[in-house]
Amino acid sequence: DTEVTQTPKHLVMGMTNKKSLKCEQHMGHRAMYWYKQKAKKPPELMFVYSYEKLSINESVPSRFSPECPNSSLLNLHLHALQPEDSALYLCASSRPNTDTQYFGPGTRLTVL
Amino acid sequence: KQEVTQIPAALSVPEGENLVLNCSFTDSAIYNLQWFRQDPGKGLTSLLLIQSSQREQTSGRLNASLDKSSGRSTLYIAASQPGDSATYLCAVNTGNQFYFGTGTSLTVIP
Numbered sequence: 069d070t071e072v073t074q075t076p077k078h079l080v081m082g083m084t085n086k087k088s089l090k091c092e093q094h095m096g097h098r099a100m101y102w103y104k105q106k107a108k109k110p111p112e113l114m115f116v117y118s119y120e121k122l123s124i125n126e127s128v129p130s131r132f133s134p135e136c137p138n139s140s141l142l143n144l145h146l147h148a149l150q151p152e153d154s155a156l157y158l159c160a161s162s163r164p165n166t167d168t169q170y171f172g173p174g175t176r177l178t179v180l
Numbered sequence: 181k182q183e184v185t186q187i188p189a190a191l192s193v194p195e196g197e198n199l200v201l202n203c204s205f206t207d208s209a210i211y212n213l214q215w216f217r218q219d220p221g222k223g224l225t226s227l228l229l230i231q232s233s234q235r236e237q238t239s240g241r242l243n244a245s246l247d248k249s250s251g252r253s254t255l256y257i258a259a260s261q262p263g264d265s266a267t268y269l270c271a272v273n274t275g276n277q278f279y280f281g282t283g284t285s286l287t288v289i290p
Contacts (some may be wrong), residue, residue, distance in 0.1 A: 110280035170226065171226075172223050
């Protein structure tokens with residue numbers, strides 16, 4: 069099984085809402101990533117979890133809050149987002165450091 | 181900070197042609213380099229991974245090379261097909277951190 073799953077596929081939320089994105093993998097990978105991708109741009113790294121600990125936070129605003137409850141799950145909690153946060157949010161996983169990254173299909177987020 | 185550039189930004193070729201996509205990076209201290217393909221509005225599909233100690237990798241009609249000292253990688257696609265139409269991204273791994281290139285949008289015309 070080389071699949072990374074993400075839910076929901078699409079999400080529309082208002083600026084005062086609280087929502088969460090979910091990512092799951094069962095490949096035994098101990099590194100998991102959140103990326104943000106705007107239209108016609110490459111993915112931008114947001115967070116990296118290594119062995120369930122946050123190892124990289126690329127100066128992401130606090131309205132994005134990641135969580136890694138176990139080695140298979142990665143969440144991204146959203147609160148008080150802005151319209152400019154609308155993007156495709158991609159999750160990926162890998163064995164730490166040297167291995168292929170596997171990406172999920174993404175969650176298309178629209179903030180009204 | 182690592183900067184990754186891809187040339188050309190867009191490419192249109194007739195079906196059956198062989199083509200080369202280029203990726204350059206500024207810092208040669210990398211673990212590996214990965215090539216991805218992305219269809220519109222979709223996630224990324226891994227095509228090839230080249231470790232820093234390797235010079236090239238092949239998968240089917242795809243061949244990727246890496247020259248770490250000069251900060252360059254190329255993706256060669258043989259006998260292109262309309263189904264190859266997509267955006268191709270290279271990503272450099274500096275150790276749990278991946279820097280993506282700007283992408284090449286490929287259109288293969290039947």
